[in-house]
Amino acid sequence: MEILQEINWGLIAPIVVLQAILTIAALVSLFKQEETNGPKWVWLLIILFVNLLGAILYFVFGRKNE
Numbered sequence: 001m002e003i004l005q006e007i008n009w010g011l012i013a014p015i016v017v018l019q020a021i022l023t024i025a026a027l028v029s030l031f032k033q034e035e036t037n038g039p040k041w042v043w044l045l046i047i048l049f050v051n052l053l054g055a056i057l058y059f060v061f062g063r064k065n066e
């Protein structure tokens with residue numbers, strides 16, 4: 001528990017908030033998108049379990065250009 005008190009939350013909190021916003025935006029985009037490059041369930045797992053990089057990968061490679 002002492003380790004949590006030593007962390008500078010002023011620096012970590014904005015990164016956590018940005019990660020949460022990016023993940024939510026990727027999930028909303030995934031569910032609104034009719035077709036993706038690959039199965040939607042795979043992109044859902046990537047976005048949720050690869051954290052920050054997963055959402056970025058979805059926006060770069062997962063969305064299908066119309």
